[in-house]
Amino acid sequence: xxxxxxxxxxxxxxxxxxxxxxxxxxxxxxxxxxxxxxxxxxxxxxxxxxxxxxxxxxxxxxxxxxxxxxxxxxxxxxxxxxxxxxxxxxxxxxxxxxxxxxxxxxxxxxxxxxxxxxxxxxxxxxxxxxxxxxxxxxxxxxxxxxxxxxxxxxxxxxxxxxxxxxxxxxxxxxxxxxxxxxxxxxxxxxxxxxxxxxxxxxxxxxxxxxxxxxxxxxxxxxxxxxxxxxxxxxxxxxxxxxxxxxxxxxxx
Amino acid sequence: xxxxxxxxxxxxxxxxxxxxxxxxxxxxxxxxxxxxxxxxxxxxxxxxxxxxxxxxxxxxxxxxxxxxxxxxxxxxxxxxxxxxxxxxxxxxxxxxxxxxxxxxxxxxxxxxxxxxxxxxxxxxxxxxxxxxxxxxxxxxxxxxxxxxxxxxxxxxxxxxxxxxxxxxxxxxxxxxxxxxxxxxxxxxxxxxxxxxxxxxxxxxxxxxxxxxxxxxxxxxxxxxxxxxxxxxxxxxxxxxxxxxxxxxxxxx
Numbered sequence: 001x002x003x004x005x006x007x008x009x010x011x012x013x014x015x016x017x018x019x020x021x022x023x024x025x026x027x028x029x030x031x032x033x034x035x036x037x038x039x040x041x042x043x044x045x046x047x048x049x050x051x052x053x054x055x056x057x058x059x060x061x062x063x064x065x066x067x068x069x070x071x072x073x074x075x076x077x078x079x080x081x082x083x084x085x086x087x088x089x090x091x092x093x094x095x096x097x098x099x100x101x102x103x104x105x106x107x108x109x110x111x112x113x114x115x116x117x118x119x120x121x122x123x124x125x126x127x128x129x130x131x132x133x134x135x136x137x138x139x140x141x142x143x144x145x146x147x148x149x150x151x152x153x154x155x156x157x158x159x160x161x162x163x164x165x166x167x168x169x170x171x172x173x174x175x176x177x178x179x180x181x182x183x184x185x186x187x188x189x190x191x192x193x194x195x196x197x198x199x200x201x202x203x204x205x206x207x208x209x210x211x212x213x214x215x216x217x218x219x220x221x222x223x224x225x226x227x228x229x230x231x232x233x234x235x236x237x238x239x240x241x242x243x244x245x246x247x248x249x250x251x252x
Numbered sequence: 253x254x255x256x257x258x259x260x261x262x263x264x265x266x267x268x269x270x271x272x273x274x275x276x277x278x279x280x281x282x283x284x285x286x287x288x289x290x291x292x293x294x295x296x297x298x299x300x301x302x303x304x305x306x307x308x309x310x311x312x313x314x315x316x317x318x319x320x321x322x323x324x325x326x327x328x329x330x331x332x333x334x335x336x337x338x339x340x341x342x343x344x345x346x347x348x349x350x351x352x353x354x355x356x357x358x359x360x361x362x363x364x365x366x367x368x369x370x371x372x373x374x375x376x377x378x379x380x381x382x383x384x385x386x387x388x389x390x391x392x393x394x395x396x397x398x399x400x401x402x403x404x405x406x407x408x409x410x411x412x413x414x415x416x417x418x419x420x421x422x423x424x425x426x427x428x429x430x431x432x433x434x435x436x437x438x439x440x441x442x443x444x445x446x447x448x449x450x451x452x453x454x455x456x457x458x459x460x461x462x463x464x465x466x467x468x469x470x471x472x473x474x475x476x477x478x479x480x481x482x483x484x485x486x487x488x489x490x491x492x493x494x495x496x497x498x499x500x501x502x503x504x
Contacts, residue, residue, distance in 0.1 A: 048301055049300055049301060071328050071329050071332050072325065072329050073324065073328070075329075075332050076324040076326075076327045076331075077320055077323050077324050079328075080323050080327050080349055080351055080397060080405055081323075083399075084351045084404070088404075089403075093352070094352045094353045095349070095351070095352050097335075099332055099335045099345075100345070101345075101346045138353055145332060147336050147339060151337055151339045151340020151341075152340075153332055153333070
């Protein structure tokens with residue numbers, strides 16, 4: 001099975017969303033769990049409401065009001081748009097946030113040098129909930145709003161949710177995680193979309209990193225990929241939604 | 253089993269929500285489906301964004317932008333707040349909108365004297381989806397955002413969704429619908445909360461209506477109740493969340 005992560009930019013615009021969902025449905029009968037972002041919708045809403053957004057290293061610091069906007073944007077608009085678009089193509093889907101059936105339990109990130117506010121880090125994924133849906137031919141569509149055991153909604157990084165889901169599912173079946181970016185894969189030349197590296201293993205990664213050949217923005221994505229693989233995920237594909245079966249395959 | 257409908261006012265404020273959810277969990281092991289509104293959250297959001305709201309006979313005319321706000325407020329914030337609050341009391345719940353697993357299919361209301369915009373009227377409820385969850389001890393929590401077969405999200409009246417759910421479930425089991433208002437039941441004297449009429453059947457209703465003893469705002473609620481009963485629902489209780497087992501019982 002696949003765990004596919006798409007960014008919020010793909011959901012913002014109805015035409016783009018329909019193209020993406022068409023590609024996903026084009027995967028045929030292979031079961032998949034979809035994890036989506038929604039940052040651009042949340043940012044836009046905050047801007048319209050005049051709610052100042054504070055970011056740190058590209059991540060959103062989430063005060064109480066920003067959490068409300070994130071819940072509305074991710075768990076509401078983004079999630080239901082994706083589910084409705086899948087349904088319209090005949091793919092039964094079920095939108096879920098972490099609180100639903102306790103599917104993704106997290107805890108609030110402790111205050112350190114930064115107080116992230118209502119930001120969650122994932123503790124566990126209930127793979128039974130996801131398997132039950134998949135067994136019925138239903139595609140789980142997960143927003144990155146998770147929930148603590150105490151019932152606190154928390155804003156969580158979608159890449160981290162996707163990784164936790166892939167790792168949890170890998171305990172019971174062969175999992176490929178597909179992390180969709182706005183590039184067709186890991187590029188040898190960041191300005192040349194034709195320069196996709198087809199496969200990277202740990203040895204090649206270390207070598208390329210040593211030679212300064214990996215674009216710095218890609219390093220956290222690749223580290224996340226290798227950590228999934230270390231935890232039992234068969235392979236991680238880094239690609240865009242136009243190339244769900246190609247891109248760069250990250251393997252052990 | 254029970255189908256319980258609560259209004260949006262009860263979700264707006266965290267303290268009120270916790271009280272309501274406490275009362276629901278106090279029902280013990282009896283399974284229930286919860287249907288909630290969210291109008292006050294949507295109205296507040298629209299006000300903050302300066303999106304003008306047009307109402308007709310107390311119902312919201314829903315243009316494209318208002319639909320987005322409704323999806324965010326109902327399917328996002330209201331739905332996840334209720335699910336998280338139930339979870340925090342140990343009640344497993346699953347938030348759903350109509351698009352999720354196709355649980356509530358609707359169609360866009362045809363343009364007549366009024367163009368309601370993206371407002372849906374319910375066609376069908378998939379009782380299997382709800383029964384599957386209830387059988388697992390999971391409480392389905394339904395927002396009034398429904399979905400057409402073509403994948404169009406539609407804003408739907410929560411009372412109508414609750415009625416459709418109660419009727420669909422009544423095909424397979426004994427159903428009591430509990431419609432929670434801000435009054436403890438149907439009152440003989442609208443200013444005296446002690447004047448709750450314990451039971452109303454069709455004959456008494458017609459008699460009281462004839463005598464002008466039914467407060468006009470209650471007539472659509474009672475008509476809705478009798479139409480549920482005519483479609484197989486065992487009884488409808490009109491009450492508030494502090495009196496889930498008392499209030500006014502509407503019977504055949």
